[in-house]
Amino acid sequence: MVRMDKFKTFLAPFCGLVFGLFILMLIVYLTASLPIFEREGLAIYTTNVWKASENPQKEFYGVLAAIYGSIYTSVLAVLIALPLSISFAVFVIDYAPKRLKEPLMVATDIMAGLPTIIYGIWGAFVLVPILKEYVMMPLYEHFSFIPLFSFRPVTGYSYLSAGVLLGIMVTPFASAIIREAYRSIPYIYREGVYALGATRYEATKILLGYIKPAIVAGILLAFGRAIGETVAVSLVIGNVFNINPSLFAPGYTISSLIANQFGNAYIYKYMVPALFAAGLSLFIIGLIVNLAGLMYLRRFKYAR
Amino acid sequence: MNAIETEDLHIYYGKNHVIKGVNLEIPEKSVFAIMGPSGCGKSTLLRSLNRLLELNEDAKIKGDIRLFGKSVFDMDPIIVRREIGMVFQHPNPFPHMSIFDNVALGLKLNKLVKSKNELKKIVKWALEKSALWDEVKDKLHEPASALSGGQMQRLCIARAIALKPKVLLMDEPTANLDPVSARKIEELIFELKKDLTIVIVTHSPAQAARVSDYVAFLYLGKLIEVGKTEDIFENPKEELTEKYLTGRMG
Ligand SMILES: Nc1ncnc2c1ncn2[C@@H]1O[C@H](COP(=O)(O)OP(=O)(O)O)[C@@H](O)[C@H]1O
Ligand SMILES: [Mg+2]
Numbered sequence: 001m002v003r004m005d006k007f008k009t010f011l012a013p014f015c016g017l018v019f020g021l022f023i024l025m026l027i028v029y030l031t032a033s034l035p036i037f038e039r040e041g042l043a044i045y046t047t048n049v050w051k052a053s054e055n056p057q058k059e060f061y062g063v064l065a066a067i068y069g070s071i072y073t074s075v076l077a078v079l080i081a082l083p084l085s086i087s088f089a090v091f092v093i094d095y096a097p098k099r100l101k102e103p104l105m106v107a108t109d110i111m112a113g114l115p116t117i118i119y120g121i122w123g124a125f126v127l128v129p130i131l132k133e134y135v136m137m138p139l140y141e142h143f144s145f146i147p148l149f150s151f152r153p154v155t156g157y158s159y160l161s162a163g164v165l166l167g168i169m170v171t172p173f174a175s176a177i178i179r180e181a182y183r184s185i186p187y188i189y190r191e192g193v194y195a196l197g198a199t200r201y202e203a204t205k206i207l208l209g210y211i212k213p214a215i216v217a218g219i220l221l222a223f224g225r226a227i228g229e230t231v232a233v234s235l236v237i238g239n240v241f242n243i244n245p246s247l248f249a250p251g252y253t254i255s256s257l258i259a260n261q262f263g264n265a266y267i268y269k270y271m272v273p274a275l276f277a278a279g280l281s282l283f284i285i286g287l288i289v290n291l292a293g294l295m296y297l298r299r300f301k302y303a304r
Numbered sequence: 305m306n307a308i309e310t311e312d313l314h315i316y317y318g319k320n321h322v323i324k325g326v327n328l329e330i331p332e333k334s335v336f337a338i339m340g341p342s343g344c345g346k347s348t349l350l351r352s353l354n355r356l357l358e359l360n361e362d363a364k365i366k367g368d369i370r371l372f373g374k375s376v377f378d379m380d381p382i383i384v385r386r387e388i389g390m391v392f393q394h395p396n397p398f399p400h401m402s403i404f405d406n407v408a409l410g411l412k413l414n415k416l417v418k419s420k421n422e423l424k425k426i427v428k429w430a431l432e433k434s435a436l437w438d439e440v441k442d443k444l445h446e447p448a449s450a451l452s453g454g455q456m457q458r459l460c461i462a463r464a465i466a467l468k469p470k471v472l473l474m475d476e477p478t479a480n481l482d483p484v485s486a487r488k489i490e491e492l493i494f495e496l497k498k499d500l501t502i503v504i505v506t507h508s509p510a511q512a513a514r515v516s517d518y519v520a521f522l523y524l525g526k527l528i529e530v531g532k533t534e535d536i537f538e539n540p541k542e543e544l545t546e547k548y549l550t551g552r553m554g
Contacts, residue, residue: 188396195356196410196463197386206409210400 061274076163085175112172120232132156151246157238181214337516389464395456454485
């Protein structure tokens with residue numbers, strides 16, 4: 001008991017430190033973005049304007065396009081990553097030959113750890129031209145009456161390009177969580193499903209139901225990484241203040257906006273606060289998404 | 305008629321030879337116990353009967369197994385498992401599903417019901433048959449993980465018999481239960497054998513004596529002796545069997 005308590009007093013400061021840093025960061029974000037809120041109120045989040053000016057009277061910033069783009073591309077990324085990562089996890093555990101399992105897992109873990117600029121360059125020079133030529137153009141030519149496909153893909157830089165690239169980038173993360181959960185399903189449940197006359201497909205479906213919490217965790221992680229990703233996205237999204245329903249339209253995301261504008265922000269009076277406010281919105285989106293996930297998981301409680 | 309027959313059955317895990325030429329004849333609508341010390345191959349033998357052993361890539365089976373005269377290896381394994389239900393040593397209802405859904409699952413998978421009403425009827429029937437209905441009828445849609453161990457095991461029995469199998473395999477179904485719950489399962493076995501054939505694995509000779517009509521003694525993968533339960537217990541022919549029954553074996 002005594003030793004436990006000693007250990008506790010040793011650990012507590014670290015816990016406090018982590019929390020302290022987090023709170024401090026939040027405070028910095030709030031105070032640093034205060035000037036823009038005083039000037040514009042919530043218009044910083046609800047309008048799509050980017051007027052930089054030497055004359056502070058003429059400055060006006062509204063990051064709605066970037067918020068829209070961040071959510072749009074991250075949702076796309078999750079929609080792409082989810083089926084990919086589940087299929088990959090099931091394939092590695094259930095179907096891959098024994099000798100291939102370990103190399104496949106190591107390969108995806110390496111993919112997860114690659115610097116994101118590597119994905120960015122590949123995305124800009126390989127993925128975007130391919131998507132433009134073989135996906136966007138045909139869809140636009142035949143289905144442009146559907147709003148999703150209604151934008152003429154001129155450059156190929158678009159929400160779709162960013163979403164696909166992000167989907168590929170976050171798949172290894174989501175897949176690792178789902179794979180480990182799927183692998184550690186107790187054998188008695190596998191036997192239990194098959195003993196009822198399930199086919200392999202049916203058994204997999206039921207066992208995936210058993211690890212639903214891990215799948216939700218995988219989605220959260222994927223979404224969080226996608227919305228925070230910066231360099232790779234800014235290479236393929238087009239970086240224009242644009243709000244368009246079409247997948248093929250170029251746009252902006254919050255993180256690419258911050259990265260692109262950061263360099264010259266100090267010249268203007270209100271741009272730095274505007275960028276901090278943009279960062280704060282990422283905080284808030286992340287918080288909402290994680291709380292929603294936690295609430296879902298809490299509803300999904302079961303013993304053990 | 306025999307519900308199940310095995311003929312010169314050999315089972316290997318890789319190079320490890322664990323079942324060595326077993327011939328069994330299990331009469332219809334009886335309780336057939338397989339007893340033997342831990343590690344002698346009881347679970348392996350039992351899992352081969354409904355082809356569940358084939359989930360394990362290392363396991364190899366030689367010889368033949370017949371279900372009512374027909375080789376199970378000529379049947380679709382899914383059909384075999386539908387006709388031969390199984391209850392395991394660790395109660396394994398799916399914790400993420402409700403009590404109702406656990407019982408309904410096999411029926412849905414095998415598309416054995418045409419309407420919701422029919423499904424409800426069979427679920428109720430199965431829960432009544434496994435003496436669980438009165439305890440769960442007010443919480444059918446709560447998660448199965450809320451039940452006690454003994455209740456979970458009866459839920460697993462309900463889940464298995466909902467498919468109306470011809471044979472029910474039970475692998476030490478009471479090994480992880482308290483004595484009262486174990487007693488309930490044993491009573492259930494008496495009820496169930498009116499309709500189906502039960503093959504029960506146990507490491508307890510006392511349990512074999514209480515529940516079974518026939519008993520087989522398995523030792524190091526070999527069938528040492530098999531016969532009517534009272535004959536084996538009163539008058540074992542093999543020395544090994546006698547040693548085992550009198551507790552002079554590890
Ligand atoms: N999945 C497996 N892989 C390899 N060997 C196994 C496996 N399961 C059981 N065995 C071996 O087969 C033998 C019989 O095991 P088992 O059928 O579980 O015996 P019992 O149920 O009588 O205790 C044991 O020696 C055990 O080590
Ligand atoms: Mg066993």
